[in-house]
Amino acid sequence: xxxxxxxxxxxxxxxxxxxxxxxxxxxxxxxxxxxxxxxxxxxxxxxxxxxxxxxxxxxxxxxxxxxxxxxxxxxxxxxxxxxxxxxxxxxxxxxxxxxxxxxxxxxxxxxxxxxxxxxxxxxxxxxxxxxxxxxxxxxxxxxxxxxxxxxxxxxxxxxxxxxxxxxxxxxxxxxxxxxxxxxxxxxxxxxxxxxxxxxxxxxxxxxxxxx
Ligand SMILES: Cc1ncc(C[n+]2csc(CCO)c2C)c(N)n1
Numbered sequence: 001x002x003x004x005x006x007x008x009x010x011x012x013x014x015x016x017x018x019x020x021x022x023x024x025x026x027x028x029x030x031x032x033x034x035x036x037x038x039x040x041x042x043x044x045x046x047x048x049x050x051x052x053x054x055x056x057x058x059x060x061x062x063x064x065x066x067x068x069x070x071x072x073x074x075x076x077x078x079x080x081x082x083x084x085x086x087x088x089x090x091x092x093x094x095x096x097x098x099x100x101x102x103x104x105x106x107x108x109x110x111x112x113x114x115x116x117x118x119x120x121x122x123x124x125x126x127x128x129x130x131x132x133x134x135x136x137x138x139x140x141x142x143x144x145x146x147x148x149x150x151x152x153x154x155x156x157x158x159x160x161x162x163x164x165x166x167x168x169x170x171x172x173x174x175x176x177x178x179x180x181x182x183x184x185x186x187x188x189x190x191x192x193x194x195x196x197x198x199x200x201x202x203x204x205x206x207x208x209x210x211x
Pocket of ligand 1: 026027028029035036039040055056057058059060
């Protein structure tokens with residue numbers, strides 16, 4: 001069943017925002033004394049104009065069409081990591097959050113990604129773990145396992161660990177996988193999908209896997 005028209009989160013009586021606006025709250029943690037300039041310079045290079053954005057001392061929230069949210073987060077990671085600095089990304093993606101209507105006007109943007117042309121040729125090995133939380137779906141385990149199977153088909157699935165599944169490889173392949181599993185999970189009975197991602201880039205632990 002598609003959830004796009006659902007008037008409430010099933011069984012809760014809580015009204016849902018009807019828009020399919022996607023949000024991502026993320027933090028970049030560069031393991032360098034220059035972390036302030038690395039984060040600020042990444043923001044200068046990334047075009048966030050097709051998203052609603054707010055940055056504070058802990059994290060940044062971007063909201064808008066799914067493709068622009070993923071485009072901004074991937075570009076931020078690539079600009080911060082092309083320096084070779086070890087960077088960790090923590091991110092929570094959400095769609096269908098009840099009452100989530102701030103920034104709805106950004107849903108009228110077209111689907112042309114603003115940052116992809118600037119980052120598509122940048123190569124970067126990443127190792128990550130993601131977890132899906134299909135809220136309010138009694139069959140949530142099935143929904144999760146379907147997405148793990150999808151990740152396997154992308155060729156990016158690494159080992160499964162408690163509470164998460166590992167994805168690794170080229171950053172573009174890993175972000176394509178994350179976007180695909182997030183979109184596919186929306187087709188489940190859950191009206192509100194949450195996905196957490198932890199990503200490690202340029203880690204000294206990766207030396208044997210990057211080539
Ligand atoms: C994506 C992202 N957004 C905000 C922060 C929080 N933060 C930590 S240092 C710094 C620059 C100086 O203000 C900022 C904004 C983060 N770590 N990553």
